[in-house]
Amino acid sequence: MTDLYDYDSLLKRVREALPENIATRERFEIPQAEVIHEGKNTIIRNFMDIVKRVDRDPMHVYKYLMRELGTAGNIQGQRLILKGRVSPSLIQNRIESYIKTYVICYECGSPDTELRKEGRIEILVCKACGAIRPVHAKIDVKIGRTILQEGKVYDLEITDLSRDGDGIAKYDTYTIYVPGTKKGDKVKVQILKIKKNVAFGRVVS
Ligand SMILES: [Zn+2]
Numbered sequence: 001m002t003d004l005y006d007y008d009s010l011l012k013r014v015r016e017a018l019p020e021n022i023a024t025r026e027r028f029e030i031p032q033a034e035v036i037h038e039g040k041n042t043i044i045r046n047f048m049d050i051v052k053r054v055d056r057d058p059m060h061v062y063k064y065l066m067r068e069l070g071t072a073g074n075i076q077g078q079r080l081i082l083k084g085r086v087s088p089s090l091i092q093n094r095i096e097s098y099i100k101t102y103v104i105c106y107e108c109g110s111p112d113t114e115l116r117k118e119g120r121i122e123i124l125v126c127k128a129c130g131a132i133r134p135v136h137a138k139i140d141v142k143i144g145r146t147i148l149q150e151g152k153v154y155d156l157e158i159t160d161l162s163r164d165g166d167g168i169a170k171y172d173t174y175t176i177y178v179p180g181t182k183k184g185d186k187v188k189v190q191i192l193k194i195k196k197n198v199a200f201g202r203v204v205s
Pocket of ligand 1: 126
């Protein structure tokens with residue numbers, strides 16, 4: 001008899017449950033701007049690197065920062081040169097705002113999204129969960145955090161069923177599989193394994 005929760009079978013089920021892009025995605029961390037002041041200018045040394053990490057058009061990020069920081073500047077190679085002395089913490093804050101507005105999915109917290117234009121409206125489409133939203137709708141977005149812990153017990157409501165008939169609960173950005181439950185059940189669940197945004201648990205009461 002195979003153990004339902006042995007590592008290989010868990011991994012197999014996680015891979016089957018997820019589209020390829022999430023299964024292989026590394027955990028997203030907000031890029032830190034490397035800021036230096038040179039004379040009367042401020043330089044973001046790793047600007048193009050940040051752009052690459054968030055996978056957006058450099059000019060889109062550039063225009064946003066110019067508008068938000070109220071300055072002028074130009075991209076030179078990897079660097080963005082800003083006119084005037086701008087504080088590093090302000091720059092970091094605006095980069096985070098950009099990511100929350102134009103990169104992170106407001107439903108699932110994934111950065112695996114695409115920015116599209118429909119007429120004059122920009123739409124953020126999530127490749128992970130399929131959520132779609134216009135970007136100017138100001139929503140306070142949570143960036144995926146690890147708050148679920150293996151071994152701990154959580155009060156969960158089963159809101160869906162998997163193809164295999166396991167109950168599915170949602171918790172923050174996690175999808176939790178709980179065998180032996182059905183839709184509508186309110187159960188105490190001990191978390192046995194967590195892989196990225198997917199977890200497996202068992203009912204303890
Ligand atoms: Zn999503």
